[in-house]
Amino acid sequence: xxELLAYAAxxxxxxxxxxxxxxxxxxxxxxxxxxxxxVYECTxxxxxxxxxxxxxxxxxxxxxxxxxxxxxxxxxxxxxxxVVLSNVRDPGNAGTVIRxxxxxGAAAVLISDASVDVYNPKVMRSSVGSAFHVPITIGVSTSExxxxxxxxxxxxxxxxxxxxxxxxxxxxTVPHAWVMGNEAWGLAPELREQCDDxxxxxxxxxxxxxxxxxxxxxxxxxxxxxxxx
Amino acid sequence: xxELLAYAAxxxxxxxxxxxxxxxxxxxxxxxxxxxxxVYECTxxxxxxxxxxxxxxxxxxxxxxxxxxxxxxxxxxxxxxxVVLSNVRDPGNAGTVIRxxxxxGAAAVLISDASVDVYNPKVMRSSVGSAFHVPITIGVSTSExxxxxxxxxxxxxxxxxxxxxxxxxxxxTVPHAWVMGNEAWGLAPELREQCDDxxxxxxxxxxxxxxxxxxxxxxxxxxxxxxxx
Numbered sequence: 001x002x003e004l005l006a007y008a009a010x011x012x013x014x015x016x017x018x019x020x021x022x023x024x025x026x027x028x029x030x031x032x033x034x035x036x037x038x039v040y041e042c043t044x045x046x047x048x049x050x051x052x053x054x055x056x057x058x059x060x061x062x063x064x065x066x067x068x069x070x071x072x073x074x075x076x077x078x079x080x081x082x083v084v085l086s087n088v089r090d091p092g093n094a095g096t097v098i099r100x101x102x103x104x105g106a107a108a109v110l111i112s113d114a115s116v117d118v119y120n121p122k123v124m125r126s127s128v129g130s131a132f133h134v135p136i137t138i139g140v141s142t143s144e145x146x147x148x149x150x151x152x153x154x155x156x157x158x159x160x161x162x163x164x165x166x167x168x169x170x171x172x173t174v175p176h177a178w179v180m181g182n183e184a185w186g187l188a189p190e191l192r193e194q195c196d197d198x199x200x201x202x203x204x205x206x207x208x209x210x211x212x213x214x215x216x217x218x219x220x221x222x223x224x225x226x227x228x229x
Numbered sequence: 230x231x232e233l234l235a236y237a238a239x240x241x242x243x244x245x246x247x248x249x250x251x252x253x254x255x256x257x258x259x260x261x262x263x264x265x266x267x268v269y270e271c272t273x274x275x276x277x278x279x280x281x282x283x284x285x286x287x288x289x290x291x292x293x294x295x296x297x298x299x300x301x302x303x304x305x306x307x308x309x310x311x312v313v314l315s316n317v318r319d320p321g322n323a324g325t326v327i328r329x330x331x332x333x334g335a336a337a338v339l340i341s342d343a344s345v346d347v348y349n350p351k352v353m354r355s356s357v358g359s360a361f362h363v364p365i366t367i368g369v370s371t372s373e374x375x376x377x378x379x380x381x382x383x384x385x386x387x388x389x390x391x392x393x394x395x396x397x398x399x400x401x402t403v404p405h406a407w408v409m410g411n412e413a414w415g416l417a418p419e420l421r422e423q424c425d426d427x428x429x430x431x432x433x434x435x436x437x438x439x440x441x442x443x444x445x446x447x448x449x450x451x452x453x454x455x456x457x458x
Contacts (some may be wrong), residue, residue: 007435100443105433133435168454204334204453206236206362214329214446217439221447224433225397 001028001061003129009035014062016040018047021058028059037061052121066132067118070145073108073137074152077175081223082108082149086142086191087182088115088212095126096213097180102130104220105227109134110149110177112142142179142187146194149177156195158187159219161209163198167219170199172226178219183212230257230290232358238264243291245269247276250287257288266290281350295361296347299374302337302366303381306404310452311337311378315371315420316411317344317441324355325442326409331359333449334456338363339378339406341371371408371416375423378406385424387416388448390438392427396448399428401455407448412441 004012005028015032022029022041032039047056074082083101088094094116101109111118118124118138124131140148149156155176179195181187192198201210201218210218233241234257244261251258251270261268276285303311312330317323323345330338340347347353347367353360369377378385384405408424410416421427430439430447439447 003435096440096443099436099440102434103430103432103436103439103443128437128440130434130436168457201332201450202453202457203332205331205359206232207328207332207359208357210332210446211325211328211357213442214325214332217443217446218450221430221450224431228397228431 001059002031003132004061004063005031005035007132008063008066011063011066012037012061013064014038014040016042016047016050016060018042018044018058021047025059032061065119066136067138068135070110070137070140070148073110073135074148077107077152077154079175080105080107080227081172081176081178082106082110082154083216083220084110084112084142084145084149084177084179085115086112086179086187088180090183091116091120091122092126093183093212094118095123095131097216098123098127098134098136099130100213100216100220102133104224106134106220108137110137110140110145112145113139142191143194146177146179146191155197158192158195158198159215160186160192160198161200161203161215163200165197165199166202167199167222168202170197172223176223178216178223180212180216230288231260232361233290233292234260234264236361237292237295240293240295241266241290242293243267243269245271245276245279245289247271247273247287250276254288261290294348295365296367297364299339299366299369299377302339302364303377306336306381306383308404309334309336309456310401310405310407311335311339311383312445312449313339313341313371313374313378313406313408314344315341315408315416317409319412320345320349320351321355322412322441323347324352324360326445327352327356327363327365328359329442329445329449331363333453335363335449337366339366339369339374341374342368371420372423375406375408375420384426387421387424387427388430388444389415389421389427390429390432390444392429394426394428395431396428396451397431399426401452405452407445407452409441409445
C-alpha cells in the first residue's frame, strides 16, 4: 500500500481504514489525502470482506489498473533488458519474478495472456510492492511480445534448462529480453524457435532443474551484473 | 522416490505400492527389490493415510534418516562450499535452498536446530530429490556450525541484504560457507558477527530485498561460477 502510494499515487481511487488501521498507518492516511483519494473509515468486517487476506491489516485501497501499453513498456529499455512471462500460472511465481525483475533493474515485465492475472492478490502480495515499481504489460500473446521485443532492437533469449547454450556464454551487455515459460512444461517449442537463443543455467550437482523463481533470479542477476561491468 | 532409491538405496526399509502404483512405477518396484527393501502391496486408502499428500501417487517408502554427522558433512568440501541454514522455518524455503545447494554443487547443507524439520514432507517435496543428493546435517546450532566450518578451513559468509559488502566484491574461489538466516528477520546480530564477512546481493531497482530462495539461488550460483572460472 505504501508502495502503491509512493509509486502509483495517481492510480489510487479510494482508501478504506478501520479505526485501528488508521491509528497504525497514519502515513498511509496522510499519503491517501495527498494523492487526492477518497478516504473512508469502516469496520473490521468490511475490510475483511474486501481484503481477501487471512489477516487483513485494517487498511485497503481501490486503485485503477497499473498496466501500461506494450509500446510504452518497450520505450525505455535502453541498454537494459525486459522479462516476458509466458503461461506462468502460479501467482506466487509470477509475483516473485516481478520482484526479481525489479530487484535486478529490468525495464519492464510483459505478461502473456495465458498467464495468471497480475491483479490476483497473491501476485501483488508476492511481488512485495515491485508490481508498482516496474512497468507491467498484460494481455499480449507471447508471440506478439517476442515480435515487439525484437522490433524494439532486443535480443530475445528463452530460459530453458534443456538448452546446450550456457548462461555464462551469452552476451548480456546488449539490450535483451528474457522469456520465461510455464513452471511445469517450460516454453512451447514454436515459441522457443521464435527466440534468438535458448539459454540454460548450468547445473553442477545431481539436481535435474531449477524452479522458475530460482532460474529467473539467476538469469536476471546475471543480466544486472553484465550491465554493471 | 526414484532419487531415494538411486542415491540412498541403503536407507530404504520398506516400499508400499497400490496395484495401480505397482503398474505405473515398475522401475521403483524393481529398484526396491534390488535395494533389499520389503515390498508390500496395499490399498489406495492405506497409501493415502500414510502419504500426507493431497494426491498420493500409489507408492510410498519408509526410509531411515539420511542426515550425516557434522564432521562427515565437512570432510569433502575441498575447494568448494557448504550452506548453513539458520532458523529457516518455511518448509518450502528449506527444500528450495537444498535444491539450489544441489544444483550449484554445494558439498553439504547444515541445518540449524531451530530450523524446520528436514524430514517434513514439504521440505522433501520442494527439494525435488535434492535432499537425497547432497549430504545434510541436522541438529547443530548455527554457532556450532559456523565454528566447525571455520575449523575446517572455510571462510564463513553471512548473506544479508543490509550489508555494504557486495557479492561481486567477495572472493568465492576460496573454500567457503554461506550462512542463510530466517526468511523474515535474517540472521541474529551475534551470529552475523561470528561470520568472517556479511555479504549483500546488489539490488538495482526499487525492490527492498530478495526472498530467501532468490538470495540463495543468486549466491550459490555465483559460488558455482567462481569455481568454474
